[in-house]
Every structure is written in structure tokens, then in C-alpha cells.
Amino acid sequence: MAAALQTLGGGIGITLHWIAFTPTIEQQATEEQKKKWLKLAQDVAIVGAYAQTEMGHGTFVRGLETTATYDPSTQEFVINSPTLTSTKWWPGGLGKTANHATVMAQLYTRGKCYGPHNFMVQIRSLENHQPCPGVTLGDIGPKMESNGNDNGFARFDHVRIPRENMLMKFARVEADGTYVQPPSSKLAYSNMVYLRGTFVMSAAQALASATTIAVRYSCVRRQSEMKPGEPEPQILEYQTQQYKLFPQLAAAYAFWFASWFMTQQHGSITGSMEKGDMSGLAELHALSAGLKSYTTAVTARGIDVCRMACGGHGYSHASGLPALFGGAAALCTAEGENTVMMLQTARYLVKCFAQSQAGKRLTGTVAYLSAVQPSPVAGNRNMSDLGTLVAAFQHRAARMVRHAAMQMQGEMQKGKAREDAWNSCSVLLIKAAEAHVHSFVVRNFAETVQTVEVDESVRAVLTSLCQLYSLYGITEHAGDFLKDGYLTGRDIDAASSHLSAMLARVRPDAVALVDAFDLHDKILRSVLGRYDGRVYEHLYEWAKKSPLNKSEVHESYYKYLQPFLKSNRAKL
Numbered sequence: 001m002a003a004a005l006q007t008l009g010g011g012i013g014i015t016l017h018w019i020a021f022t023p024t025i026e027q028q029a030t031e032e033q034k035k036k037w038l039k040l041a042q043d044v045a046i047v048g049a050y051a052q053t054e055m056g057h058g059t060f061v062r063g064l065e066t067t068a069t070y071d072p073s074t075q076e077f078v079i080n081s082p083t084l085t086s087t088k089w090w091p092g093g094l095g096k097t098a099n100h101a102t103v104m105a106q107l108y109t110r111g112k113c114y115g116p117h118n119f120m121v122q123i124r125s126l127e128n129h130q131p132c133p134g135v136t137l138g139d140i141g142p143k144m145e146s147n148g149n150d151n152g153f154a155r156f157d158h159v160r161i162p163r164e165n166m167l168m169k170f171a172r173v174e175a176d177g178t179y180v181q182p183p184s185s186k187l188a189y190s191n192m193v194y195l196r197g198t199f200v201m202s203a204a205q206a207l208a209s210a211t212t213i214a215v216r217y218s219c220v221r222r223q224s225e226m227k228p229g230e231p232e233p234q235i236l237e238y239q240t241q242q243y244k245l246f247p248q249l250a251a252a253y254a255f256w257f258a259s260w261f262m263t264q265q266h267g268s269i270t271g272s273m274e275k276g277d278m279s280g281l282a283e284l285h286a287l288s289a290g291l292k293s294y295t296t297a298v299t300a301r302g303i304d305v306c307r308m309a310c311g312g313h314g315y316s317h318a319s320g321l322p323a324l325f326g327g328a329a330a331l332c333t334a335e336g337e338n339t340v341m342m343l344q345t346a347r348y349l350v351k352c353f354a355q356s357q358a359g360k361r362l363t364g365t366v367a368y369l370s371a372v373q374p375s376p377v378a379g380n381r382n383m384s385d386l387g388t389l390v391a392a393f394q395h396r397a398a399r400m401v402r403h404a405a406m407q408m409q410g411e412m413q414k415g416k417a418r419e420d421a422w423n424s425c426s427v428l429l430i431k432a433a434e435a436h437v438h439s440f441v442v443r444n445f446a447e448t449v450q451t452v453e454v455d456e457s458v459r460a461v462l463t464s465l466c467q468l469y470s471l472y473g474i475t476e477h478a479g480d481f482l483k484d485g486y487l488t489g490r491d492i493d494a495a496s497s498h499l500s501a502m503l504a505r506v507r508p509d510a511v512a513l514v515d516a517f518d519l520h521d522k523i524l525r526s527v528l529g530r531y532d533g534r535v536y537e538h539l540y541e542w543a544k545k546s547p548l549n550k551s552e553v554h555e556s557y558y559k560y561l562q563p564f565l566k567s568n569r570a571k572l
């Protein structure tokens with residue numbers, strides 16, 4: 001049953017039940033509370049939404065307005081939406097599907113506010129699915145994509161819930177209203193860290209789907225003449241088509257491997273946190289925020305490149321690419337708006353840079369910041385060597401982090417407040433954080449292809465893909481590498497020619513590389529990306545099913561066109 005509903009997920013807004021509501025119970029509820037709600041959620045005996053964002057606040061969680069005020073006389077929390085902008089707005093499934101929600105609200109007890117905490121609130125009757133007393137619910141209306149998902153709104157008019165409905169794994173309120181501090185105030189945000197980590201895999205899968213569609217179609221589609229008189233070639237024979245698609249294909253693999261690392265990191269760091277060791281939380285937050293931001297942004301752009309590479313048929317919903325793009329675009333905003341997330345990573349990098357300046361040896365994904373950076377040397381580098389490519393990306397990131405941090409220090413030395421210095425350097429900070437995440441993705445890609453247990457012939461293909469991804473990044477951001485002379489113009493030229501060679505080398509394996517994603521036609525939902533390649537027949541069948549083709553002459557002719565034509569003809 002649960003599995004069936006999981007597939008139904010895209011239809012009636014149950015997706016967030018699985019990816020946000022249930023994990024929030026797992027991560028924020030006590031053992032006692034898990035006994036009460038976790039199995040109900042896992043067996044879909046209740047359906048939940050993750051209700052955090054409000055009409056007036058999504059990014060700034062500390063600014064949320066919904067209140068949860070503790071009443072010691074009844075040992076209940078009173079959940080209230082005090083203003084219009086406090087209306088919960090956007091949560092998936094909140095409009096019509098969910099009968100429960102974890103509600104993020106400002107906790108008040110004994111007249112003092114302790115910030116945002118999560119509360120379990122039943123929002124609809126389990127008998128007739130009507131909204132519970134004091135709860136107003138609805139759908140927020142059509143969106144860019146995913147309109148099968150009822151992103152909804154909710155208002156609470158002094159709704160009372162038992163004290164035990166506060167998710168109390170970290171912070172607690174005792175029966176008399178005493179607030180018990182959590183080990184870290186940010187543990188209430190831990191489910192966002194988890195979800196951002198899952199977005200990296202969502203991005204990888206979306207880009208894998210788009211490149212599967214575009215590469216397969218590029219082998220079916222023949223167009224133009226490469227040489228006069230010769231048959232029309234597969235469009236994948238054009239180097240420009242390879243230059244559009246293969247970097248996206250390489251990025252799909254890179255992000256897939258990055259999500260493996262993210263999952264492993266999340267598991268080990270949350271494991272240590274369970275034992276009270278919070279030391280890894282800051283790095284986990286910075287990595288998940290940066291990777292979520294970087295991979296979703298590259299994926300959304302990459303899917304649109306794949307759409308354009310399929311010409312007119314790419315623009316048809318038959319291709320599946322517009323829907324993929326709409327879904328990926330949402331990932332750039334949901335679960336932490338991308339700019340804000342990349343600034344969180346920048347915040348961590350500035351802190352680490354200051355620590356390395358004070359002599360601390362850095363570890364983890366920022367270790368390279370305190371490594372002695374090789375001084376810029378003349379060209380003649382081996383630009384096809386993965387070690388050389390990784391070092392170049394780390395040098396670029398270290399230089400940009402140092403530059404942004406020093407710029408900020410300079411602003412403060414001129415007398416600016418830290419917050420003003422931060423704001424006036426935030427474009428530099430974003431670029432530095434992006435360079436940092438990019439260098440992590442390249443290093444992780446290189447380490448994975450060198451260590452993953454595969455046949456040597458497969459390793460060779462993956463190595464070419466990793467070189468292609470890295471060389472594409474260097475040529476696309478050449479200025480960053482040339483700025484301090486670390487790479488020379490000759491190095492960049494070498495990178496460009498190696499990139500061309502990699503395009504040609506990947507070409508014979510391109511279809512095998514997308515087939516390896518093993519995406520069933522039912523998942524791809526694309527006429528252009530069909531495994532059997534029978535595009536044109538199925539495109540025609542698909543078009544014939546269009547609702548407009550139900551009648552030979554559409555009713556709009558009689559209503560609008562016929563009178564319009566008649567009146568125009570009468571004037572002749």
C-alpha cells in the first residue's frame with residue numbers, strides 16, 4: 001500500500017509526506033512520540049505535510065509568525081496564525097491531501113519566545129477529511145509545474161494541541177512550562193539539512209533523465225548535410241551537439257557521485273550527533289546547502305540546454321523536457337532558496353578562512369583552504385591529468401575565498417559593521433562559495449572514478465567523463481584560473497583542445513552511458529527518449545490523442561472563427 005501510494009506520489013501531493021513529514025518525525029520526535037506517529041506515517045495511516053513556510057516568510061525561518069503558546073493550566077499548546085502573512089503557504093499536500101502537518105511555530109512559554117520549533121497538528125478529520133475546528137485549508141492555485149501536487153495554505157485560529165505534540169527530541173517544554181534547551185538551537189533545522197542532501201540526488205536524476213532523452217533522440221534525429229551529397233547525419237555527430245549534451249551527461253554522473261558522498265556524510269555526522277558530538281553539524285550544513293544550491297542550478301540550466309538541443313520536438317510536452325525543467329526549477333527555490341543557501345556556505349568558508357589564518361589546520365571539505373597553495377607557475381601543465389585538474393579547481397576556490405574574505409575584512413577595517421561589510425561583499429562571497437562547491441564536485445568525481453570497483457574499461461570511460469566535466473568547467477570559467485597566472489593562456493588552449501578530444505572520445509559510449517542510468521520509459525515519460533527509438537510513430541500517436549483532436553472542427557470555429565471570418569468577408 002505504502003509503495004503504491006509512493007508511486008501515486010506525483011498525483012495527490014503525497015510526495016512531501018515521504019520526503020519531509022515522515023523524516024521530520026524520524027529526526028525530531030522522541031522515542032515515545034515515534035511509537036505514536038512513525039508507524040502511522042510509514043503505513044500511510046495518516047498523511048502529512050511539512051508546514052514551515054508562510055506567505056510572508058520562507059527563507060527567514062526566525063521570522064516566522066505562527067505562534068505556539070504553552071498553556072500550563074491545560075498542558076496544551078495554542079497554535080495561532082496572528083496575521084495574514086503568517087498563513088502557512090506552499091507546503092506540499094497541505095491544500096487537500098494531508099490530515100496531519102508538522103507545523104513550525106515560534107514557541108512561547110512563560111511569556112518568553114524560544115524561537116521556531118516543530119509541532120504535530122491534526123488538520124483534517126480522520127472520519128470525513130473535513131478541516132479540524134479552527135483550521136482553514138486550501139490549495140494555493142496553479143504553479144509553473146507539478147500541478148498534480150496540492151501545495152496549500154493553512155490558517156490556525158487558536159487551535160489547541162496536547163503538550164506531547166511538540167516534537168521534543170532536542171528541545172522540551174515540561175508540564176509546568178519550563179523550557180529545556182537543545183544541545184544546539186539549529187537541531188530544529190536538521191530535517192532541512194537532510195532534505196537538501198536528498199535534493200542533490202533529485203538533481204542528478206533529473207539531469208540523468210534529460211540527458212537520456214536528448215542523447216537517445218540525438219541518435220534518432222537526422223538533419224542537414226555534413227558533406228554535400230552524403231546522407232543526413234545523426235545530429236549527435238555535430239560537435240556543437242556533443243558540446244551541449246556531454247557536459248550535462250558528465251554533470252549527471254558527477255552529481256550522482258556527490259549525492260553518494262552527501263548521504264554517507266549525513267549518516268556518519270548525524271550518527272555522531274546522536275552520541276552528543278555536534279562538531280560535524282556546521283560542515284554538514286555548509287556542504288548540504290552549497291551542494292543543493294549548485295547542483296539544482298546547474299541541473300535546471302542543463303535540462304533547458306537538453307530541451308533546446310532537441311529542437312521543436314523538445315518544446316513539446318511529448319519530450320518530457322518541459323516538465324523536467326519545471327520540476328528542476330522548483331528545486332532551485334524549495335528547501336532553501338539557492339542564493340541564500342550558497343551564502344550559508346560562504347558564511348562557513350569565511351569562518352574557516354579566519355581559523356586557518358589564525359593557524360588552525362582545517363579538515364574535511366575545506367582542508368585545501370589551509371594547504372599551502374602552489375605558487376603560480378608557467379604553463380605546460382598536463383591538462384588531461386585528473387590531479388592537475390583537481391589542483392586547479394582547488395587553487396581557484398582558495399584564491400576566491402581568500403579574496404572575498406580579505407575584501408570583507410578590508411570593509412570592516414574602513415569602519416563598516418560586519419553585516420554591512422558582508423552585504424557589500426556578498427556577490428564575491430557567492431562566487432567564492434560556488435567555486436568551492438565546484439572544486440568539491442570535481443575532486444569527489446575524480447576520487448570516485450579512481451576508486452570505484454568497476455571493470456577497467458568502464459573506469460576508462462568514467463575517467464574520460466571526469467576529464468570532460470573538469471575541462472568544460474575550466475574553459476567556461478577561464479578568467480578565474482588566469483587571474484593570478486596559476487593557469488596560462490597556453491594551459492587554457494590545451495584544456496580546450498583536450499575537451500574537443502574528450503567529446504569525440506565519449507561519443508561512442510554516449511548511449512551506453514545514458515542507458516546505464518537504467519531509467520524505464522514509464523519513468524522518463526518521453527516520446528523522444530523511448531528505449532526502442534521509435535520516436536516518429538509514437539510522436540504522431542501522441543499528438544492524435546491531444547484533446548483538441550477529439551473533433552475534426554473544434555467548437556471554437558462556430559463560436560468565434562466562423563462569425564469573425566463572415567464579418568471580415570462581408571466587408572470585402
Ligand SMILES: CC(C)(COP(=O)(O)OP(=O)(O)OC[C@H]1O[C@@H](n2cnc3c(N)ncnc32)[C@H](O)[C@@H]1OP(=O)(O)O)[C@@H](O)C(=O)NCCC(=O)NCCSC(=O)CCCC(=O)O
Pocket residue numbers: 016019020050052053058059060061062092186189190192193281282285333334335336337340344347348351
Ligand atoms: C537561511 C537560514 C539558514 C538562516 O537561518 P538563521 O537562523 O537566521 O541562521 P544564520 O543567522 O544565517 O546563522 C546562524 C548559525 O546557524 C547555522 N545554521 C543555519 N542553518 C543551519 C542548519 N540547517 N543546520 C545547522 N546549522 C545551521 C549557521 O551556519 C550559523 O552558524 P554560525 O553562527 O556561523 O556558527 C534559515 O532561515 C534557513 O534555513 N532558511 C531556509 C528555509 C528552508 O529551507 N525552507 C524549506 C521549507 S520546506 C520545503 O521547501 C520543502 C520542499 C520540498 C519539495 O518541494 O520537494
Ligand SMILES: Cc1cc2nc3c(=O)[nH]c(=O)nc-3n(C[C@H](O)[C@H](O)[C@H](O)COP(=O)(O)OP(=O)(O)OC[C@H]3O[C@@H](n4cnc5c(N)ncnc54)[C@H](O)[C@@H]3O)c2cc1C
Pocket residue numbers: 016020050051052053056057058059060089090091092151330333334335336337338339340343
Ligand atoms: C515547489 C515548491 C514546494 C515547496 N514545498 C514546501 C513545503 O513542503 N513546505 C514548506 O514549508 N515550504 C515549501 N516551499 C517553500 C520554500 O521552502 C520557500 O519558497 C523557499 O524557502 C524560499 O523562501 P521564500 O519563498 O521566502 O523566498 P525569499 O527568501 O522571499 O526569496 C526572494 C529573494 O530574496 C532573496 N533573499 C532572501 N533572503 C536573503 C538574504 N538573507 N540574502 C540575500 N538574498 C536574500 C532570495 O535570494 C531571493 O532572490 C515550497 C516552495 C516551492 C516553490
